[in-house]
Amino acid sequence: xxxxxxxxxxxxxxxxxxxxxxxxxxxxxxxxxxxxxxxxxxxxxxxxxxxxxxxxxxxxxxxxxxxxxxxxxxxxxxxxxxxxxxxxxxxxxxxxxxxxxxxxxxxxxxxx
Numbered sequence: 001x002x003x004x005x006x007x008x009x010x011x012x013x014x015x016x017x018x019x020x021x022x023x024x025x026x027x028x029x030x031x032x033x034x035x036x037x038x039x040x041x042x043x044x045x046x047x048x049x050x051x052x053x054x055x056x057x058x059x060x061x062x063x064x065x066x067x068x069x070x071x072x073x074x075x076x077x078x079x080x081x082x083x084x085x086x087x088x089x090x091x092x093x094x095x096x097x098x099x100x101x102x103x104x105x106x107x108x109x110x111x112x
Contacts (some may be wrong), residue, residue, distance in 0.1 A: 028092070039080045042074035 005018055005065035026033070033050065039042030042065060059065050073084055084102035094100055099107055 003108060039084075040075070042069040042072045 005016055008014065009016055027036070029036075032043070032046050034047075044078045046056060046060060046069075049059055072078070086108070087106075089104045091099045091102055091104075091107070
């Protein structure tokens, strides 16, 4: 990647530098109130519907929305900060205590 960044800097006169955390890190979020969901269109839609919870719940329950969300979520070529692996996202606290300690992948496998 440094070759590409070096070429970009040379062509543009910029001083762009790639940075990343050297180890896994923790991000805490409540529901979809997380900027990472703005990395793809259907995540952004759900996040911006947070003011109208009725509309957001209807949208999140729509099978067509599920299909589009999955397509956007699994797009390997889309720019992103988070690698979007719900197997790496765990529930730490929830009203339904049976979900605590499970990954989002485990929860969806159980409920689908």
